[in-house]
Amino acid sequence: MAKAVDRFKRTPIAVQDPEVRIHNFDEVCLGYTEEEAMAEAKRCLQCKNPLCRPGCPVSIDIPRFIKHIADGEFEEAAHVLAEYTALPAVCGRVCPQEDQCEKTCILGRKGEPVAIGKLERFAADWAREHGIKVGKTKPSNGHKVAIIGSGPAGITCAGELAKEGYDVTIFEALHEPGGVLVYGIPEFRLPKETVVKPEIENLKRLGVKIETNVIVGKTITIDQMFEEGFEAVFIGSGAGLPKFMGIPGENLNGVFSANEFLTRNNLMKAFREDYATPIKVGKRVAVVGGGNVAMDAARTAKRLGAEVHIVYRRTENELPARVEEVHHAKEEGIIFNMLTNPVEIIGNENGWVKAMKCVRMELGEPDASGRRRPIEIKGSEFEFEVDTVIMALGTSPNPLIASTTDGLETNNHQCIVVDEKGRTSREGVFAGGDIVTGSATVILAMGAGKQAAKGIDEYIKSKNK
Amino acid sequence: MQLYKIVRKEILAPNIFSMDILAPRVAASAQPGQFLIVIADEKGERVPLTICDYDKDEGTVQIVVQAMGSSTRRLAEFEAGDYLKDFVGPLGVPSKFVNEDIEELKKRRMLFVAGGVGTAPVYPQVKWLHDRGVKVDVIMGAKTKELVILEDKLRSVSGNLYVCTDDGSYGFHGMVTHYIEELIENQGKEYDECIAIGPMIMMKFVALTTKKYNIPTIVSLNPIMVDGTGMCGACRVTVGGETKFACVHGPEFDGHLVDFDEALKRQAQYKEEEIKKLEAYECKVEEAR
Numbered sequence: 001m002a003k004a005v006d007r008f009k010r011t012p013i014a015v016q017d018p019e020v021r022i023h024n025f026d027e028v029c030l031g032y033t034e035e036e037a038m039a040e041a042k043r044c045l046q047c048k049n050p051l052c053r054p055g056c057p058v059s060i061d062i063p064r065f066i067k068h069i070a071d072g073e074f075e076e077a078a079h080v081l082a083e084y085t086a087l088p089a090v091c092g093r094v095c096p097q098e099d100q101c102e103k104t105c106i107l108g109r110k111g112e113p114v115a116i117g118k119l120e121r122f123a124a125d126w127a128r129e130h131g132i133k134v135g136k137t138k139p140s141n142g143h144k145v146a147i148i149g150s151g152p153a154g155i156t157c158a159g160e161l162a163k164e165g166y167d168v169t170i171f172e173a174l175h176e177p178g179g180v181l182v183y184g185i186p187e188f189r190l191p192k193e194t195v196v197k198p199e200i201e202n203l204k205r206l207g208v209k210i211e212t213n214v215i216v217g218k219t220i221t222i223d224q225m226f227e228e229g230f231e232a233v234f235i236g237s238g239a240g241l242p243k244f245m246g247i248p249g250e251n252l253n254g255v256f257s258a259n260e261f262l263t264r265n266n267l268m269k270a271f272r273e274d275y276a277t278p279i280k281v282g283k284r285v286a287v288v289g290g291g292n293v294a295m296d297a298a299r300t301a302k303r304l305g306a307e308v309h310i311v312y313r314r315t316e317n318e319l320p321a322r323v324e325e326v327h328h329a330k331e332e333g334i335i336f337n338m339l340t341n342p343v344e345i346i347g348n349e350n351g352w353v354k355a356m357k358c359v360r361m362e363l364g365e366p367d368a369s370g371r372r373r374p375i376e377i378k379g380s381e382f383e384f385e386v387d388t389v390i391m392a393l394g395t396s397p398n399p400l401i402a403s404t405t406d407g408l409e410t411n412n413h414q415c416i417v418v419d420e421k422g423r424t425s426r427e428g429v430f431a432g433g434d435i436v437t438g439s440a441t442v443i444l445a446m447g448a449g450k451q452a453a454k455g456i457d458e459y460i461k462s463k464n465k
Numbered sequence: 466m467q468l469y470k471i472v473r474k475e476i477l478a479p480n481i482f483s484m485d486i487l488a489p490r491v492a493a494s495a496q497p498g499q500f501l502i503v504i505a506d507e508k509g510e511r512v513p514l515t516i517c518d519y520d521k522d523e524g525t526v527q528i529v530v531q532a533m534g535s536s537t538r539r540l541a542e543f544e545a546g547d548y549l550k551d552f553v554g555p556l557g558v559p560s561k562f563v564n565e566d567i568e569e570l571k572k573r574r575m576l577f578v579a580g581g582v583g584t585a586p587v588y589p590q591v592k593w594l595h596d597r598g599v600k601v602d603v604i605m606g607a608k609t610k611e612l613v614i615l616e617d618k619l620r621s622v623s624g625n626l627y628v629c630t631d632d633g634s635y636g637f638h639g640m641v642t643h644y645i646e647e648l649i650e651n652q653g654k655e656y657d658e659c660i661a662i663g664p665m666i667m668m669k670f671v672a673l674t675t676k677k678y679n680i681p682t683i684v685s686l687n688p689i690m691v692d693g694t695g696m697c698g699a700c701r702v703t704v705g706g707e708t709k710f711a712c713v714h715g716p717e718f719d720g721h722l723v724d725f726d727e728a729l730k731r732q733a734q735y736k737e738e739e740i741k742k743l744e745a746y747e748c749k750v751e752e753a754r
Contacts (some may be wrong), residue, residue, distance in 0.1 A: 173694050175504055175511075175551040183696075213553035215694060219490050240696040244708065251701050251708060251727055253734045260697035268510060268691065273745075276536050277510040277691075278738030351730035398695050400713070 008111020011040040013118055018331040022302050025187040025271055028328055029093070029118075034074070037122040041070035043107065044114045051104040052116060057447035060084040062101055062116055069119055078127035081120060082134035086159035086203070087152065087446065089128065089195045092121025094185060094292075095443045096322045128198055137206050138165035143460050146171060146230040148216045148401065151179020152442045153236030153433030155203060156449030157456070162206035164457055169230075170203075171214040176267060179238055180442070183267040184259070186296050188303070189325075192266075217400035222408075222429060231463070232428045232456045235416060236449060239395040239434035245288070249345030250391070254282060254353035258289070258297040258392035265300050281306045282387030286356055288342055289392030290314070295325040297390045298334045306388070308334050313341040313361050313374040339363075339374065343381070345389055355383045395439045405429070413438055422452030423459075430455055469549040472525050477614040480532045481582060482541060483517060489524030491554045496563055497590040498685065498717055501554025502693045503528065505540045509550065512536050513690045513712075515586035515662075516555065517615070526554075529585035529614070534739050535746035556693045557716045560590055560660075561683070567597050575601040576648075576656040576680075577623075578641050578671050580663020581608070584615050586685060587662050592622045600624035602654070604644050606663070610635035641667065642674045649678055656680050661720060665729050672720035682720035686711045688732055702728050 014030040015021075021028055032040060044066045052062045061080060068077035081088040097103075097117040105113030127134060145161050147154045150172040158168045176182050181196050190196060204210065214220060222233055242257035244250050261279070264270040268277035281304040287297050290312035298308045310329070312319065315338050319326055330336070337358075344357040360380035363372035397414045409417045409425035415436055422430040432448030434440055473485040491501060495516050502511045518527035532541040543549065562570055575594070579587040584605050594601055603623040607613045608631045620626045628636030629644050637644050641663075648654040659682040661671040668684040675682040688711050691697040695713035702711050705722035709715060 173553070174692065175553065183692075213551050214490065215553065215556070218555055219494055219553070240694065241710075242696070242698045244698070251703055251731065253730055257698040260691055260699045263691050263697050269508075275508045275510075276539070276742060278735045278742065280735065280738065351727070398713075400695070 006111075007043055008107060010112045010115050011036050011043075013115070015328075018333070021188065022332050025303060027191050028188050031125055032118055032122045034072075034126075037069050037119060038072060040115050041066045041119055044070065045106060047106060051106055052101040052114075055101040055104045057100070057443045058084050058450055060120075065123060066114065066116070066119055069123060074123055074126045075130070075132050077123040078132055078134055081123055085446065086135075086156045087199050087442075088120050089124035090152070090181060090190060090199060091443055091446070092117050092119075092124055093190050093195070094441075096441060098323050100443070133205070135159070135163060135202065135206060137163050140167060140207075141165040143167060143464070144169070144230045145456060145460075146225045146233045147236060148233065149173070149179055149236040149238055149433075149435075150177035150200075150210060151181065151236060151238050151433065151445065153238075153445035153449035153452075154179065154234065155199070156446040157234045157236060157432065157453045158208045159203055159206060160450055160453035161456060162203070162208045164453075166457075166460075168207070169209040169211060171216055171220075172210060172212045173215045173237075174267065175212050177210050177212060183263045184293065184296070186262065186266055186300050188299065189296065215400070217404040222401070222405045222426075226428070231460050232430065234422070234449070234452050234456060235401055235424070235429065235431040235435055236433045236445070237398060237401055237435050238445075239439045240398040241396045242391065243393040243396060244391055245342065245393065247342060247344050249347055249353070252345055252347040252353050253351050254280070254387055255345060255389045255391065256280075258287070258293045258390050259395065261297050261390050262293070262300065265304075271300075271304060279304065280388065282353075283307065284386045285309065285388040285390060286311050286342075286384065286386045287390045287392055288312075289394075290319040290321060291392060291394070292321045292325055293394075294392035295321045295329050295334075297392050299329055299332055301388070301390065302332055302334060309337050309384075309386070310334055311337045311340050311342060311356075311358065311384075313339065314363065314371065315339060318371050337384075341374065341376070342389075346383070353387055353389055355385045356389060357381060358384050395434070397435050397438065401435075418452075420451070421455030421458070422448065423455055428459065430459075469552040471543055471545050471547050471549065472523075474543070474545045477529065478612045480541070481529065481612070481614055482532070483527055483529045483585075484543070485520075485525045485527050486549060486552055487524055488526050488552045491552065492519045492521050492524045492526050495519040495526060495555040495589075496559035497593045498560030498563070498586075499555035499557045500586070500693075500716060501526070501528070501552065501556055502690070503540065503549055504551035505536065505543065506550050509539065510536050511551075511691060511693065512540070513556075513687065513693055515582070515687075517585035517588055518592075519589070526552075529582055531582045535742040538743075538746060553693070556712060558714070560593075560717060562590075562594070567599065570594065570597070570599045573599075574655060574657045575599075576645070576659045577601055577603040578645065578659060578661040578663070578667075579603065579605040579619075580641060580661075580667040581606070581612065582614070583663030583667070583685075584619065587660075588615055588619055588622070590660065591619065595622035602648075602656075603627070604629060604641050604648075606630070606641035606644075606667070608632065640670070642670045645671065645674050658683070659720075660685075665725065665732055668720060668723075669725035669729070672723065672725070676721055683717050684720035684723060685716045686718060686723070686728065687716065688728060689734060701731070
C-alpha cells in the first residue's frame with residue numbers, strides 16, 4: 001500500500017507523459033488511486049483551527065472531508081463536499097488552490113501543503129464512478145426563480161435554490177449548458193463527457209430546468225421574465241467580451257481572441273475531424289498573455305500541431321496562471337518569452353500575419369496591483385516571425401443585459417453593481433460571478449452564486465410573509 | 466412542445482430554399498435588421514443566417530438559405546417535419562429606423578438595394594415600413610433570372626421594385642450599381658438614404674456609388690461568426706477606423722465608413738478549411754448513394 005514516507009512530501013500523482021499528451025486532448029492529470037488518496041489524506045494534521053478553510057471561497061470543511069478519505073470512507077467524503085459545493089469534480093481540477101486553501105495549509109510552512117484539490121477531485125470522481133447520488137431537495141415551495149447563464153455562478157445558484165425547494169429555470173445563451181466550463185476550459189484540463197456533463201445532469205436531477213439558446217436581452221428581457229411569473233432573477237452571464245491590445249494589425253487574418261480559438265476547439269469540437277467547425281492554427285503561434293486562458297490556448301495550439309510561444313510583458317513570477325498549468329505547459333514544450341510586449345502585428349500582401357513587432361521590457365516600481373510595473377526598454381524593438389497570434393488578455397462583461405434592463409446599475413467597467421447579498425439596484429434582480437467582478441475564477445463565481453442564492457431565498461421568503 | 470420544427474420548406478431557386486421554423490420566443494422578439502444562428506445537427510457548426518420573415522401568432526421564423534458550403538448543404542437536406550438541433554436569436558441590433566419617428570420616415574426617400582439572398586433580410590425591413598405607411602423603392606439584383614427570389618412578396622410591400630440581372634435574362638441588364646446610377650441620372654430620382662444588403666463585394670460597390678451622390682448608406686455585414694453574442698470577436702470589422710463586433714454592434718453599419726477590403730479578406734479566412742469540409746461532405750454524399 002502506498003504510504004507517505006515523509007509528512008512534508010506530497011504523494012505523487014500520475015500524469016500522462018508529455019510526449020504522448022501533446023498529441024491528444026485527453027486529461028493530463030490522471031488522479032489518485034484509493035491507496036494514494038488515503039496516503040495523501042493521512043498527511044493532514046486535522047488542525048483544530050484549520051488555516052485552509054478560510055482560504056476557500058465556499059468555506060468547505062476541508063479537514064472533515066479529508067479525514068473521511070484517510071479513513072477510507074470515500075462516500076462520506078463526497079457528502080461533506082456536497083454540503084458546500086455543487087461542483088467538486090470541477091473545483092478539484094481548476095481552482096487555484098496554491099493561492100487559496102493550500103496556501104495557508106500549515107504543512108506548507110516546512111514542506112509541501114496537503115494536495116487538497118487533488119483529494120477533492122478524488123472524492124468527487126469516486127462518488128460519480130460509484131453512482132453515489134449527493135444532494136437532497138426539500139419539497140417544492142412553488143416559487144419560480146430564473147437564472148441567466150449556466151456557468152459556475154449560475155449552476156451553483158440554481159443548485160442551492162433547487163435544494164431549498166424552488167422551481168428553478170436556467171436560461172443559457174449558447175447551445176450547451178456549462179458556460180466557461182464548456183467553451184473555455186479545454187478537455188485536457190476538464191473532461192466534458194465524464195466530468196462536466198454529469199454535474200449538469202445532477203442539477204437536472206435536483207429539478208432544475210435548463211433552456212438553451214435563450215439570449216436574455218435579445219430573445220427575452222428580464223421584465224418579460226417577471227411577467228412569466230418568475231419572482232427573482234439571478235444574472236450570472238459572465239464576462240464574455242474579449243479584450244484586444246489596440247495595436248496596429250490586430251484585424252489581420254491569423255489574429256484570434258483566445259475566446260474564439262478555444263470556443264472553436266472546446267464548444268464546437270473543431271479538433272475532431274467529424275465536427276463541422278473549422279479551426280486555424282499556423283506553424284508558429286504566439287499567445288499573448290500569462291493567465292490560465294493563455295496557457296489553455298497555448299496548449300491547445302500545441303496539440304493541434306504548432307510551435308507555440310507565450311509572450312508576456314512581465315516575468316514568470318508574475319504569471320497569473322495556476323502554477324500547475326505553467327508547469328504542464330513547459331513540460332509540453334511551450335516556449336516562454338518573458339518581458340516581451342507586442343507593439344504591432346505585421347501582415348503580408350494578402351492580409352495574413354507574418355510577424356509580430358515586439359519590445360523588451362524591464363520591471364519597475366510596483367503598480368496598483370502590487371506587481372512590478374513593466375517598462376519598455378527604449379530601442380529594443382525586434383521582429384518575431386509568427387503566422388498566428390492569439391490574444392489572451394482577459395475579457396469584459398457583456399453589456400447586453402444591463403443595456404436592456406431598466407434600473408440596473410453598472411460601474412465604469414460595465415460590471416453590474418451588487419451588495420453583499422448579491423442584490424442589484426433593481427428589486428428582485430441578483431447578480432454574481434464575472435458579470436460583477438470582471439474575469440475571475442470558477443470558484444469565486446461559485447461563491448457569489450451561493451451568496452446570491454441565500455439572498456434570493458431571504459428575499460422571496462420576506463416578500464411572501 | 467418540441468422546438469425548432471421545420472413547419473414548411475420551399476425551394477425558391479436552384480440551391481436556394483426557405484424554411485419556416487417553429488421558435489416562438491424568436492418569432493415574438495425578432496425585429497427588422499436582426500439575424501439568427503442555426504445548428505443543423507449534433508456535429509454541425511453555428512451558421513449565422515438572415516431572418517426573412519416572422520409570424521408571432523404561428524410562432525414561426527422564416528429563414529432563406531443558399532446551399533453553398535458543407536453546412537448550408539447539410540441544412541438543405543432537411544425537410545418539412547424535421548427538427549433543427551439549435552435555433553437562436555434574434556441577434557444584433559435592429560435597424561435604426563425601427564426607433565425613428567414614423568412621420569419623419571414617411572418624408573424620407575429611401576432606396577433599398579438587395580443582392581442575391583440578401584433579398585431575404587431586405588423583405589422584413591420593407592414590410593415593416595410598408596405596414597406603417599412608409600413607401601420605399603427597391604432594387605433587387607441576381608446573376609440570372611432563375612436566381613431572382615421573393616419577387617412577388619417584395620413587390621407587394623415596395624413602392625417601386627426594380628429587378629436587375631447580371632446577364633440581362635430578366636429586368637434591367639446590369640449590376641445594381643448601374644441601376645442606382647440609371648435611376649438618379651436618367652430617371653430624375655432623388656434619395657435621402659440607401660440600405661444595401663447582399664454579398665460583401667456588392668455592398669462595397671453600392672457604397673462607392675452612393676458616395677458619389679452623397680446618399681447616406683447603411684449596409685448589413687455578414688462576416689464570419691462563432692457564437693454571435695460578442696464572445697469570440699471573429700466578426701471584427703473596422704468602421705471609421707474603429708474595431709467593431711458585427712454581431713453585437715451591428716450587423717448594420719454606415720457603408721461609407723466600413724473597411725470593405727479588410728472585411729473581404731477576413732471573410733475568406735477559413736476558405737481552405739471550408740473547401741476541405743466541402744470535399745469531405747461531397748465524398749460522404751457520394752458514399753451514401
